[in-house]
Amino acid sequence: MPNDFLSFFLSWMSAPRRVGAIAPSGAALADLITREITATTGPVLELGPGTGAFTYKLIKRGVRQQDLTLIEYGSDFMKLLQMRFPGARVLWMDAGRITTERLYDGAPVGAVVSGLPLLNMSTRKVVSIIGGAFRYVRPGGAFYQFTYGMSCPVPRPVLDRLGLRAKLMDRALLNVPPAAVYKLTRRPQMKIVTGSPQASTPVTPELMHPERGYIAAP
Numbered sequence: 001m002p003n004d005f006l007s008f009f010l011s012w013m014s015a016p017r018r019v020g021a022i023a024p025s026g027a028a029l030a031d032l033i034t035r036e037i038t039a040t041t042g043p044v045l046e047l048g049p050g051t052g053a054f055t056y057k058l059i060k061r062g063v064r065q066q067d068l069t070l071i072e073y074g075s076d077f078m079k080l081l082q083m084r085f086p087g088a089r090v091l092w093m094d095a096g097r098i099t100t101e102r103l104y105d106g107a108p109v110g111a112v113v114s115g116l117p118l119l120n121m122s123t124r125k126v127v128s129i130i131g132g133a134f135r136y137v138r139p140g141g142a143f144y145q146f147t148y149g150m151s152c153p154v155p156r157p158v159l160d161r162l163g164l165r166a167k168l169m170d171r172a173l174l175n176v177p178p179a180a181v182y183k184l185t186r187r188p189q190m191k192i193v194t195g196s197p198q199a200s201t202p203v204t205p206e207l208m209h210p211e212r213g214y215i216a217a218p
């Protein structure tokens with residue numbers, strides 16, 4: 001891993017809210033956020049890769065560059081990523097637009113790894129990014145997000161609205177500053193049978209009316 005501290009710091013000076021950190025993530029955090037990803041995960045979507053701290057680790061874990069899509073909004077970082085990972089698809093775009101761009105045919109993605117500073121974004125944008133990313137995630141796939149905050153950076157109403165659950169994987173106390181990684185997955189669907197078999201509809205438990213058993217508007 002090259003030492004990117006200075007270039008990262010200069011980027012942060014010019015756009016502190018977008019960059020969201022004064023230094024690239026360290027090895028402990030890169031290890032943790034990629035811990036469950038292997039050569040068999042398939043396509044991986046990385047949001048806000050910066051200088052590639054997580055990207056290097058993903059490749060080390062066996063993800064092929066051809067299976068990597070990197071979405072980065074900073075033009076300086078984007079050029080660096082193109083140079084460092086010539087086999088990956090590097091897109092210079094706002095991750096908030098993944099809902100409108102068609103990044104994949106269908107939903108082949110096994111994992112989304114995000115270094116985006118979600119706490120600096122509006123709720124609306126967080127919904128577009130996470131909801132948009134899950135459109136490409138295959139059943140059983142997950143979205144990994146780190147935060148410097150004390151709790152999950154995706155608020156509970158957003159998780160409810162998107163039918164997701166979040167689990168704290170662990171904390172990387174050796175990172176500067178210490179960080180935590182959350183794993184977001186789809187809530188299990190269950191079938192509600194109301195009368196005839198045709199009326200059976202898969203819903204997430206959170207969308208059920210507690211007494212009447214129908215689906216509340218999300």
Ligand SMILES: C[S@@+](CC[C@H](N)C(=O)[O-])C[C@H]1O[C@@H](n2cnc3c(N)ncnc32)[C@H](O)[C@@H]1O
Nearest residue numbers: 020021024025048049050053073074094095115
């Ligand atoms: C906290 S840094 C993390 C960088 C890298 N993943 C790491 O851990 O070292 C956040 C990154 O997200 C990028 N970013 C912020 N907002 C973005 C957006 N809307 N779309 C795409 N990238 C964004 C920043 O340019 C920066 O590279």
